[in-house]
Amino acid sequence: MYNVKKYLFLIPILFIFFCPRNVFARINRIRTFNSDYSTTWVDLSVPEGATYATFTGATNSTAFIRLNMTDNFEPNKTYSASFGFCIYVLDKDFQIEFGNLIGGWNVGGGYVSGTPVESTLVDYSHTTNASGRSQYMRCYTQRWQFTTPGTTTYPFFQIGLNTRYQTLNKFSWWNWTIEKVDSDMSDVTNSITNNTNQIIINNNNNTQQIINSQQETTDAINDLNDSLTDSSTDDNLASRFINLFSHNDHALASIVTAPLNFLNSLDDPCQPITIPFKLGGGNNCGGLPVCVNSTFSKDATIQCGDTLFWNKSEVSVFRVFWNVLFGGAIIYMLGFKLFKTINRALDPFVDDINGLEV
Amino acid sequence: MINAILNGLLTLLSQYVTVAFTPIDLIITNLIPDLSNVLVIVSDFFDILADYGNFVLSYTGLTQSTIGIIVALIFYNIYLPLAVHGIKLALRWYRMLMP
Numbered sequence: 001m002y003n004v005k006k007y008l009f010l011i012p013i014l015f016i017f018f019c020p021r022n023v024f025a026r027i028n029r030i031r032t033f034n035s036d037y038s039t040t041w042v043d044l045s046v047p048e049g050a051t052y053a054t055f056t057g058a059t060n061s062t063a064f065i066r067l068n069m070t071d072n073f074e075p076n077k078t079y080s081a082s083f084g085f086c087i088y089v090l091d092k093d094f095q096i097e098f099g100n101l102i103g104g105w106n107v108g109g110g111y112v113s114g115t116p117v118e119s120t121l122v123d124y125s126h127t128t129n130a131s132g133r134s135q136y137m138r139c140y141t142q143r144w145q146f147t148t149p150g151t152t153t154y155p156f157f158q159i160g161l162n163t164r165y166q167t168l169n170k171f172s173w174w175n176w177t178i179e180k181v182d183s184d185m186s187d188v189t190n191s192i193t194n195n196t197n198q199i200i201i202n203n204n205n206n207t208q209q210i211i212n213s214q215q216e217t218t219d220a221i222n223d224l225n226d227s228l229t230d231s232s233t234d235d236n237l238a239s240r241f242i243n244l245f246s247h248n249d250h251a252l253a254s255i256v257t258a259p260l261n262f263l264n265s266l267d268d269p270c271q272p273i274t275i276p277f278k279l280g281g282g283n284n285c286g287g288l289p290v291c292v293n294s295t296f297s298k299d300a301t302i303q304c305g306d307t308l309f310w311n312k313s314e315v316s317v318f319r320v321f322w323n324v325l326f327g328g329a330i331i332y333m334l335g336f337k338l339f340k341t342i343n344r345a346l347d348p349f350v351d352d353i354n355g356l357e358v
Numbered sequence: 359m360i361n362a363i364l365n366g367l368l369t370l371l372s373q374y375v376t377v378a379f380t381p382i383d384l385i386i387t388n389l390i391p392d393l394s395n396v397l398v399i400v401s402d403f404f405d406i407l408a409d410y411g412n413f414v415l416s417y418t419g420l421t422q423s424t425i426g427i428i429v430a431l432i433f434y435n436i437y438l439p440l441a442v443h444g445i446k447l448a449l450r451w452y453r454m455l456m457p
Binding site for chain 1: 379380382383386397398400401404405407408409410411412413415416417418419420421422424425426427428429431432433434435436438439442443
């Protein structure tokens with residue numbers, strides 16, 4: 001495994017050398033148009049890897065050579081195409097007309113036309129083939145630059161040939177390279193635009209988060225100020241404390257927290273106690289010869305002490321003294337105990353809990 | 359903020375009681391169901407006492423304000439040691455955890 005790792009760096013190098021950079025421009029079909037005032041295109045398929053195509057049959061006086069590409073052109077893109085080709089005709093020299101069509105048909109029937117940016121005749125020959133016929137060859141290197149229509153779907157290059165009275169015999173090509181000229185820049189522009197929009201969105205989100213955090217901080221400071229400046233006592237603290245322990249989910253916990261629940265119920269308003277009374281058995285006399293058919297059913301209500309006695313106006317003054325004497329004594333004892341508790345709690349050497357002794 | 363600290367401390371204490379007693383209660387309920395029934399009866403008895411406590415108090419002649427003061431004092435007698443002890447415990451842990 002270690003030895004394999006040493007050669008992993010070759011993968012990108014191999015990819016560079018064997019990357020099919022020219023796949024886009026591969027010719028997969030050649031169509032020739034018989035210019036004998038016919039509208040029939042003759043298709044000649046081109047196998048992959050082929051560098052030439054030969055023509056036989058009714059290709060006399062071919063006017064156009066249309067080279068279909070393997071992949072579609074992207075719409076609204078500028079392409080730069082460089083290639084070389086040779087055209088062979090028989091019997092008579094010919095003229096080549098460039099600038100008929102290049103690019104591709106779109107759905108609406110439009111196409112790109114133009115002339116090559118560069119066109120160089122690189123080779124020319126006149127030979128005689130085995131059958132004794134004259135064979136003329138013209139080889140060119142050209143570079144085209146064109147912008148595709150909006151909906152290009154049919155990529156091709158078309159070369160016009162003035163081959164009337166000649167016979168197209170062979171077409172060969174090399175170094176086909178088609179590249180998008182402005183694709184990178186447009187992609188970069190789109191990327192920059194998208195990134196810029198995303199940055200703006202992120203900044204807006206971050207700004208909103210900062211605003212929210214600032215608002216939370218402001219609210220917290222306001223709460224702190226309100227808490228520090230609030231001089232009112234928390235009357236509900238005792239009830240809330242006790243209610244926190246008022247759970248009866250488990251029996252043992254209920255017993256432990258029962259004193260707290262009992263304490264919590266003491267300051268509730270008094271409710272009179274209702275005792276149901278029911279005497280007699282109704283019509284069921286148990287088979288006795290003398291049966292007293294009587295039934296007494298009535299609820300007995302025991303009123304609270306306040307209702308019976310303490311709320312009467314005659315004892316109101318006495319109740320005040322009674323509260324001062326009796327209640328004051330209890331309050332004094334509890335206050336004294338609280339004082340000792342505070343002293344004990346403030347002792348730095350005492351950490352035990354004695355509050356539950358109550 | 360002070361209220362928040364007090365509420366947090368109260369909640370912590372109540373949760374401590376719950377956490378401490380829950381496994382014991384579960385053990386009793388599952389392993390000793392009779393004891394669990396007895397504990398429930400005792401708990402119900404305390405509930406009855408709580409229901410009639412204010413009724414008894416009404417005959418003592420103490421007003422609601424006096425009773426409220428008494429309950430508050432009892433509460434602070436319970437709460438204050440718990441709070442101070444909790445704070446001391448937290449400070450002790452803080453000192454132990456400090457390098």
